[in-house]
Amino acid sequence: MPTDGTLQTIYANFATVAAFTPTTNITLYVAIATAPSNSADYTIITSTLTPATQAYTQGTPYDAYVTREGSSTGLNIPLTAGTQVAIVLGFTTSGGTQAQSLPFFYSGGLFIQ
Numbered sequence: 220m221p222t223d224g225t226l227q228t229i230y231a232n233f234a235t236v237a238a239f240t241p242t243t244n245i246t247l248y249v250a251i252a253t254a255p256s257n258s259a260d261y262t263i264i265t266s267t268l269t270p271a272t273q274a275y276t277q278g279t280p281y282d283a284y285v286t287r288e289g290s291s292t293g294l295n296i297p298l299t300a301g302t303q304v305a306i307v308l309g310f311t312t313s314g315g316t317q318a319q320s321l322p323f324f325y326s327g328g329l330f331i332q
Contacts, residue, residue: 220304224331226251226296229269231327233287238280239322243315245275247287247323249308256301263307267291270311277314283322298331 233247248270252261271287298304308325 220298220300220302220331222300224298226267226294226298226329226331227292228294228330229267229291229327230330231269231271231289231325233271233289234324235275235281235283235285235322236324237322238282240280241275241277241315243312244277245310245312245321247271247275247308247310247325248289249306249325249327251296251329252305252307253298254303254305256303258303261303261305264296267294267296304329 229249229251231249248268250263250265250269251267252263254261269289269291271289273287275281275285275287306329310321310323
């Protein structure tokens with residue numbers, strides 16, 4: 220962070236980049252992690268976990284570029300100047316096993332005041 224600020228909102232967009240059929244229910248998410256200046260010891264801020272509003276459902280075939288989105292608003296998380304901020308990308312699964320690679324694209328933005 221170049222200056223002090225407050226993280227207000229996270230917007231996330233997710234999309235398949237190839238056709239696939241999941242072998243489990245998959246919910247994509249983003250979150251923010253922070254670390255002190257000159258440190259590689261990041262901590263995920265769990266209150267910023269922002270899942271897609273809709274999962275990719277087990278056994279359903281998806282074409283390329285099937286999108287999902289998610290957002291978290293009203294976060295009011297202070298970030299001080301010099302803090303390193305990273306965007307964490309991940310997924311959760313349920314209802315089966317997922318042994319194949321996951322063909323997803325993540326994008327979005329942060330609103331910091």
